[in-house]
Amino acid sequence: MRISYLLLAWTLLCSPLARGDPWQYELLLMPSAQAAGTFNRQAPVTEIVDEVVQVDTLFTVQRGPFKLFGEYLISDHEHDLERFQLGWQVTEDTVIWLGRYHQPTSVWNHDHHHGQYLQTSITRPFLDEWEDLGGILPQHFTGILVESGHKAFGSWRLRTAIAGGLTPIITPEGLEPFDLVHPDSDHHQVGFQARASLHPGEFTESGFGLLVATDELPAIGLTAPPIPGLDHADLKVLGAFGIYAANNWKVHATWYHVDTHLNSPTASVHGAFGVGYVEAERRLPHELTAFLRWEGSDNASDVAYLKLFPMFVRQRNVIGLRWDFLSRQALTLQLSDTNTLAGHFSDIRLQWSAAFL
Amino acid sequence: MRRLLAILLLLCLVAPARPASQEVVLVVSADSPLQELDSVSVRKLFLGLPVLIKGSPLRPLRNRSDPVLDEIFLQQIVAMSQPNYDRQILIGVNRQGWLRPTEYGRSSDLVAALQADPYAVSFMWERDVAHNPRIRIIRVLWSD
Numbered sequence: 001m002r003i004s005y006l007l008l009a010w011t012l013l014c015s016p017l018a019r020g021d022p023w024q025y026e027l028l029l030m031p032s033a034q035a036a037g038t039f040n041r042q043a044p045v046t047e048i049v050d051e052v053v054q055v056d057t058l059f060t061v062q063r064g065p066f067k068l069f070g071e072y073l074i075s076d077h078e079h080d081l082e083r084f085q086l087g088w089q090v091t092e093d094t095v096i097w098l099g100r101y102h103q104p105t106s107v108w109n110h111d112h113h114h115g116q117y118l119q120t121s122i123t124r125p126f127l128d129e130w131e132d133l134g135g136i137l138p139q140h141f142t143g144i145l146v147e148s149g150h151k152a153f154g155s156w157r158l159r160t161a162i163a164g165g166l167t168p169i170i171t172p173e174g175l176e177p178f179d180l181v182h183p184d185s186d187h188h189q190v191g192f193q194a195r196a197s198l199h200p201g202e203f204t205e206s207g208f209g210l211l212v213a214t215d216e217l218p219a220i221g222l223t224a225p226p227i228p229g230l231d232h233a234d235l236k237v238l239g240a241f242g243i244y245a246a247n248n249w250k251v252h253a254t255w256y257h258v259d260t261h262l263n264s265p266t267a268s269v270h271g272a273f274g275v276g277y278v279e280a281e282r283r284l285p286h287e288l289t290a291f292l293r294w295e296g297s298d299n300a301s302d303v304a305y306l307k308l309f310p311m312f313v314r315q316r317n318v319i320g321l322r323w324d325f326l327s328r329q330a331l332t333l334q335l336s337d338t339n340t341l342a343g344h345f346s347d348i349r350l351q352w353s354a355a356f357l
Numbered sequence: 358m359r360r361l362l363a364i365l366l367l368l369c370l371v372a373p374a375r376p377a378s379q380e381v382v383l384v385v386s387a388d389s390p391l392q393e394l395d396s397v398s399v400r401k402l403f404l405g406l407p408v409l410i411k412g413s414p415l416r417p418l419r420n421r422s423d424p425v426l427d428e429i430f431l432q433q434i435v436a437m438s439q440p441n442y443d444r445q446i447l448i449g450v451n452r453q454g455w456l457r458p459t460e461y462g463r464s465s466d467l468v469a470a471l472q473a474d475p476y477a478v479s480f481m482w483e484r485d486v487a488h489n490p491r492i493r494i495i496r497v498l499w500s501d
Contacts, residue, residue: 021413022474026457028450060454064413069454087454089407089414095453113451118444147453202397203404328443355447357457 021064030056030115032353034122043343045310052077056115065089069097073114078132081181082114082140093149100180101145104161105193105211107241107254109139117353120250120291120322122334125277126313127256127295131168131175134311136275137237137258138215140177141165141191157199159207167191170219170233170308189232191215197241205250208242226304229264233305236260248283260305271303279318287325293318301341315339320349329354380483381429381499387491389475391415394495402478403435404445405455410476417458418479420467426482433499434480468492 033053038046054075061068071083085099102109108128112119129135143165152158166188168177178188197209214237219230239256255276262269279293295316306312320334334349383399385391391410394402402408402417409415420426435442449455461467464485471477472491486492 021476024416024456026450026454028447030451058450058454060450060456062414062454062456065407065409067454085454089409092401092407092409095407111452115451118447118451203400327440328447357447357450 024060024062026058026060026062026357028058028115029356030058030117030354031356032056032116032351034116034349034351036347036349038345038347040344040346043338043340043345045340045342046338046345046347054116056113058115071114080132080179084180085145095147097145097147098143100140100142100178101163101165103139103141103191103193103213104145104147104163104195105213105237105239106137106139107195107209107211107243107252110161110195115353115355116351117328117330117355120281120289120332121279121293121318121320122332122349122351123318123336125254125279125293125295126311126316127254127275127277131177132173134174134309136175136306136309136312137235137256138168138175138177138191138217141167141193142178142180143190152198155201157202157207159197159199159209161195162193164190164192167215167217170217170230171221172223174309175217186220187218189216189218191217191235205243205245209240211237211239211241211256213237222308225262226307227262227264227267227269229266230262231265232263233308234261234263235305250281251278252281253278260303262304269304271305273300273303273306274298275300287323289322289324291318291320291322306341310340310342312341313338314341328356379501380497381426381433381480382483382486383478383480383495383498384471384486384492385478385495386472386475387493389477389493391476391478391495394478399498400435403430403458404442405449405457407455413476416456416474416477418467418470418477419458419460420464420479420481421460421462422464422467423482426480429499430480 035051052075054073057072059070065088067087069085069087073080073082083100083102085097085101087095087097089095102113104110106128108124130139145163147161149157149159166178168175169186169188193213195209195211197207199207215235217233219232222230236259237256241254244251257274260271275297277293277295281289281291283289295313297314300306300314316336316338318334318336320332322330322332324330330353332351337346398408402415407414431439446457467479471479480498486494
């Protein structure tokens with residue numbers, strides 16, 4: 001509740017500073033509907049949901065250099081305030097956000113967020129999966145995020161994002177982030193993330209970068225923890241990524257090295273694993289886009305931390321085709337073949353997605 | 358020979374005059390604090406990225422009163438096709454909550470909006486600006 005008061009105070013503080021500027025707003029709706037069928041199923045746990053109908057709502061209210069920005073997701077399974085940020089555009093290249101944000105070391109989530117229309121494939125790589133869908137890394141934090149860009153090496157651009165905020169907690173249902181609408185009294189700890197990337201121009205998506213994060217995740221209410229008396233997990237993430245985006249091609253690759261410590265009052269169990277993906281997208285005639293993704297991991301079966309996540313994907317191949325049949329509307333067909341730590345399954349998905357501005 | 362000269366003279370007299378060169382110009386209100394804007398900043402502005410003057414953001418107004426202006430906007434100002442521009446705007450809203458440029462289908466509405474806001478920036482044919490003392494030209498964006 002203290003954070004809500006803080007956000008309100010920030011709004012009141014900002015308003016006089018932007019005196020004379022008009023109020024402006026923007027509303028973006030991104031609805032989607034998806035059906036999935038699973039076959040060759042030899043894994044005990046596969047997907048949480050087989051059909052999803054959802055609307056991702058983004059809103060911005062801006063006055064001068066200050067803005068309120070939010071993302072609210074409503075689906076037939078959940079409704080959640082995913083992002084709620086108060087921002088101050090300090091300079092043209094630097095913005096400071098306060099509130100609930102998507103952590104910047106997930107390049108996929110930081111680029112696509114929850115709207116299905118803006119990502120080519122139907123599913124996201126498992127390493128970037130949301131907490132409530134079995135994801136292994138924390139994605140939603142509440143705190144401060146600073147995003148910036150600078151000229152570097154002539155015409156190149158250096159983009160940075162640094163953040164620190166309240167981490168999710170580990171529960172029997174998986175990771176649970178701090179909820180701004182229904183704040184809990186659990187003792188959330190603090191995590192920090194940083195990302196830096198170089199891009200050959202101001203307007204290109206192509207580039208490469210490094211990322212680092214350190215998070216402490218308290219464990220609450222676990223009935224069968226991987227170590228007796230688990231109190232919290234410490235995660236350290238080190239990663240690299242690259243994006244090549246040309247007229248008809250886009251290739252995106254990411255690899256994380258994750259160092260874990262599970263801590264109880266009497267012991268600390270260490271584990272380390274690697275996880276990553278490569279996705280290639282090719283635009284074709286007739287508004288078609290083909291895509292292919294490989295997801296892989298290293299040393300995952302030996303890490304106690306991953307025992308907390310029964311849906312963890314050890315390896316997955318994804319292939320699909322998207323058809324932008326109308327302006328801002330697309331149909332996507334996707335086939336996947338997945339190996340978890342406990343078995344194997346395949347699935348087929350069909351999705352309609354759209355954007356209304 | 359005399360007859361040939363007469364025909365040439367006649368042709369020169371009756372031939373339609375070549376139209377004056379056309380220019381698309383970047384414009385602001387006469388009392389705008391904006392004095393100059395380079396082409397990179399113009400592109401950023403109309404892609405929805407923040408461009409600040411004295412700490413306040415400029416507000417882009419997209420002139421959609423003429424299909425030819427629309428073509429020049431896409432080719433010369435933002436340098437991308439309409440579908441790609443559309444997608445860039447969606448990406449900007451999704452990632453950063455950037456505002457898309459306000460669109461005007463009638464010149465008179467655009468001129469009124471421009472005059473009312475010192476931080477508004479737009480573009481129009483030079484011939485439509487020439488005699489309006491309340492609008493100031495910042496730079497030429499395109500000429501034929």
